[in-house]
Amino acid sequence: MVYLQAALSESLRLYPSVPVELKQVLKDDVLPDGTRLKKGAQVFNFLFSMVRMESIWGKDCLEFKPERRIKDGKFLSANQFKYPVFNAGPRRCLGKNFSYTQMKIVAISVLLRYSVKVVEGHSVVPKLTTTLYMKICLMVTLRPRLVNNA
Structure with a gap:
């Protein structure tokens, strides 16, 4: 399950489910880089861009690499502020662990029964809105797996 957890996290x-967040400043504040924020200002957090930044994720930031989450056979949780897919700090999503459990159940249920392959040449293009979804459906082929009843 370590690799599945890493693959889901990657x-x-x-492709964060909420690619853009809007926050409102409640009182004057200063960000770690020195940027001053005034009470009432609106701050857009573009997660879709942040998770693709070389300065945060390295030169291979655009690559799907579940291995970046595994060390010595164990899953490594990323810093919640580096990986704010479930928000961070006191506003972190209470359903994070439950959502991972649901994703694992669905993935295991499908992968035990089928071999799944994206149709060759199919363009995978996300549509950026409040929640992230595909501009065009994901075209895949499903082939039943042989079940060994022995």
Whole structure:
């Protein structure tokens, strides 16, 4: 399950379900880089861009690499502020663990029964809105797996 957890996390890194967040400043504040924020200002957090930044994720930031989440056979959780897919700090999503459990159940249920392959030449293009979804449906072929009843 370590690799599945890493693959799901890497999928969410590249395609966060909420790609853009809007926050409002409640009182004057200063960001770690020195940027001053006035009370009432609106701050847009573009997660879709942030998770593709070389300065945060390295030269291979555009690659799907579940291995970046595994060390010595164990899953490594990314810093919640580097990987804010489920938000961070006191506003972190309470359903994070439950959502991972659901994703694993669905993935296991499908992968035990079928071999899944994206149709060759199919363009995978996300549509950026409040929640991320595909501009065009994901075209895949499903082939039943042989079940060994022995």
